[in-house]
Amino acid sequence: MTITIKDVAKVANVAPSTVSRVIANSPRISERTKERVREAMKELDYHPNFNARSLANKNTKTIGLVMPNSANKTFQNPFFPEVIRGISSKAHQLDYGLYLSTGQTEEEIYEEVQDMVQGRRVDGIILLYSKMNDKVMNYLYKEKFPFSVIGRPYDPNMKDVTYVNNDNFKAAKNVTEYLLLLGHRQIAFVGGNLDTVVTIDHMEGYNQALLNADISPRSDYVVFHEELQEGGQEAVIDLMSLSERPTALIVADDIMTFGVMRMLNEMEVKVPDDISIISFNNVMISELSSPPMTTVDINIFSLGFEAANCLIDRIIHPLTDAKKVIIPHKMIKRQTCKRFSPKVTT
Template sequence: MKVTMKKVARRAGVSSSTVSRVVSGHPNVREETSRKVKKIMDEMKYTPNMIAKSLVSKTTSSICILLPKQDEKCFSNLFFMELIRGIATQANLSGFDIFISLGANEKEEVEMVSRLLKGRRVDGVILFSSRKEDAVVDFLKINNYPFVLIGRSDKYNEILSVDNNNLKAAYDATNHLISMGHKRIGFVRGPSNAIFSCDRLEGYRKAIQDNGLERRPEWILGEEVMQDSGYHAMSFLMNLPKRPTAILVVDDLVAFGVIRGLNKLKYKVPDDLAIISFNNTTLTELSNPTISSIDIGIYQLGYTASQVLIKRIQNPSNETQHTNRFIIEHRLIVRESSIPKRLGV
């Protein structure tokens, strides 16, 4: 015999509307009542009719994660996987499902997001990319769709966003290399249209300027955030007539490629070139030598992005009650790659 919402309500001693609110994750249900109803639902093996629930509540309890364009290789980058883990953990706690979408270009991304939102297949979107003049951000903002940006917009101050202080993080990383005695410091940056990359470049330049050090344009390499980029960059950097003795690298995966390239060229880290990177993924402790890195709180970035978006979806009228911009603190993690062997770790 089919288990209905009414039967669950009768056994729990509550109204059908209370069961409905528990199913939809509505905040106005006492925690004790919610636990009791969920326990009875499990015992009775009750499965909510999600289509019917969506029609009644006008929500889907689903959010979309939009991955960066042309980044199908992102699943090999532990940064993205940890970010998704944070998002999925919080979404699950809130009773939300996630969709993962990937567009080949911005036009395709806009079409995909439009189809999902207008077709009421998702309630909101989490954007992984933070780009200059972003067409997807424009579309979501103009149409007043719920979304959160992991990063910051160069155009809108009022949109919901979760980010690090990337300028300060790069400033701190560069100053760490300076404290180790380095005066010639380079930077392997990310894509030029990525705002996080521009902010980190600005932080690096500020630290160099504040310490009165030499700045050379050939010491700044513009690369995509993938392992092979760091590998190929080294053949250029280490053959310069006057080369850096240390570099800041935009991502752990690139740093791993940098070390591989240096090994092939018979250079040693940190003796010939000291390195510090960003993200502090598990890769940094598996590398030889281990990699110094800025821990940006990847899991917390994802968890917070999911949390604030779902709150916005459930309580759209409270969108101006609190701040729209959430900053996750960073930490400097020092390992072998940036410490001269005479000092140890």
């Protein structure tokens, strides 16, 4: 037998309409009555119909998560479960549920997002990536729908956007400076997809550090590949085919670095004796490479946690200014970087 609002009303000794108002958390009902009704609900194990409640409250207590469009492959990057774990942790605290995009192509995801927004399926959206000229971000911005971004909008005119990011420019500048201090001058940069904002920020930080040290950036020392092991392998082929091989690599992503190290190992190029490597992200498995990789911990969990926090804040207080949060990064020194020692060429 299904428990209804009428049963709850009877036990709490109020009118059924009062029960409805308690479910909608109406300010017109006293706290004392609310408590009595909630106790009756608990006693009868009554759970309000989610959709009726959402219609009445005009909210869904649900956050939509939008993955990058190449979800197919990059979904496997351990960055995503960890960022979702952070989001999940904050959402649970504040009693929000998570709704996941499932589209495989950019177009499918765009349609899904329109449905989420116009169908009021969610109260707000978190974009788990940030790229240039993103149709989805432009749409959410135009619709003034609450959203937060992991990363940052590329367009400087998009001022009213809530985002949570690392200082990726500074992080890349720092690691380049570290390699310079170790005596390296031939430092290459292996970036991720060129349309993501983090790639641009990394590259600019890397260039700035080189310029500060009076080294002209070389275009053949900068390559871009997919943030997967295969991308790393391709990057090594690009760079090790050069007549002047780099002595140090900055790699945008730990999973790419696994691919880089695998390929160097096949070529019998020793890390860190022949080449130093520094990576980004510090995903769970990054310490499992051999040797364990030096990488930048970007605090993925906090990126997710804060993105959920800021979004929910914006949902509840739509008139406040957009928040811009920078999560600190930290270099984790393991065993893939070494002082440069010139070799006698044979």
